[in-house]
Amino acid sequence: MKIVKPSVDLLFVTPNSAQLIESAGRTCYKSEDLITEDSADKFVKMIGKRGHVSVIEHAYATFRFITDRGITHEIVRHRLASYSQESTRYCNYSKEKFGREISVVMPSWFRDPLLEQVRRRWVSACTGAEAAYFDLIDSGAPPQIARSVLPTCLKTEIVMTANFREWGWFLLKRLPPAAHPDIRPLAFEVWKHLVGECAPVFEMAEIRDIAYEYIDTLEGGR
Numbered sequence: 001m002k003i004v005k006p007s008v009d010l011l012f013v014t015p016n017s018a019q020l021i022e023s024a025g026r027t028c029y030k031s032e033d034l035i036t037e038d039s040a041d042k043f044v045k046m047i048g049k050r051g052h053v054s055v056i057e058h059a060y061a062t063f064r065f066i067t068d069r070g071i072t073h074e075i076v077r078h079r080l081a082s083y084s085q086e087s088t089r090y091c092n093y094s095k096e097k098f099g100r101e102i103s104v105v106m107p108s109w110f111r112d113p114l115l116e117q118v119r120r121r122w123v124s125a126c127t128g129a130e131a132a133y134f135d136l137i138d139s140g141a142p143p144q145i146a147r148s149v150l151p152t153c154l155k156t157e158i159v160m161t162a163n164f165r166e167w168g169w170f171l172l173k174r175l176p177p178a179a180h181p182d183i184r185p186l187a188f189e190v191w192k193h194l195v196g197e198c199a200p201v202f203e204m205a206e207i208r209d210i211a212y213e214y215i216d217t218l219e220g221g222r
Contacts, residue, residue: 001130002103003110003123004155006071006182008189009064010197011159017059017198018044021164025055044200056201057163063190064159068105070152071183078170081162088147088154094137102130103155108181126151164201167194171202175210177217188214 014020018040025047026032047055065075076083093102104126109115129151136146162170167190173179174187191211195202202208 001101001123001127002099002155003106004066004103005106006068006186007066008186008193010061010193011064012060012062012161013194013197014059014061017164018200020058021047021056021198021201024058025052028055041200044198045204048201048204053165053168056168057165059164059198059201060161061164061167061194061197062159062161063193064157065186066105066155066157067186068107068153068182069156071105071180071186072156072158074174074180074183075158075160078160078162078166078173080166081160083158083160085158086156088150088156089144092137092143094134102126102133102150104151104153105155105182107153108185122153126153164194164198168201168204168207171207172210175214177213184214 022035022040022043023032025043026035044056047053065072067075072085076085091098094100107122110119110122112119129149132149133146136149137143171187171191174183175191179187188211191202191207195211
């Protein structure tokens with residue numbers, strides 16, 4: 001059994017997204033003549049303050065998450081998105097390309113010295129699930145049957161594509177303190193990528209405040 005760390009990779013983002021949003025938005029007012037080389041950021045901030053956030057839906061981003069299947073159950077609740085996820089029906093983890101072992105995701109509490117006994121029991125439970133899975137495979141069960149004994153912490157990969165408005169909603173729900181402690185670091189990585197790509201959208205006050213609050217919880221703060 002392999003224990004892996006969760007991660008987030010930006011696969012694609014709409015190029016020149018602020019400029020695209022400005023071009024689309026100014027169509028409403030037929031004010032394209034006001035577009036300049038540096039007018040996009042100001043325009044996007046303006047529509048954000050006015051609540052005209054439908055305009056930011058013209059820009060998209062695609063991320064690949066490596067996380068556990070429990071967390072992906074939360075991710076896919078964001079319905080205005082497209083998903084492609086590693087399938088336990090078709091992936092046979094006894095095969096060489098998977099190292100003939102299952103992979104589980106390291107939870108956020110794993111390094112806590114106060115939870116040593118919990119950690120040992122967690123590892124033991126995962127190892128037992130792996131043994132049961134391979135026993136079923138060796139008995140002739142196809143992966144879609146054997147998967148029923150796999151743990152919720154099983155590592156999975158999921159690709160999510162959504163427009164900027166939906167990513168903003170994702171951050172508002174998955175980055176605050178009330179969110180699951182294992183999804184918050186993923187959401188923060190999404191925010192770091194997106195604020196670098198289109199700061200006028202992802203530094204809107206509500207999103208920015210939640211992101212900075214999360215930063216303050218990290219060791220050393222901001």
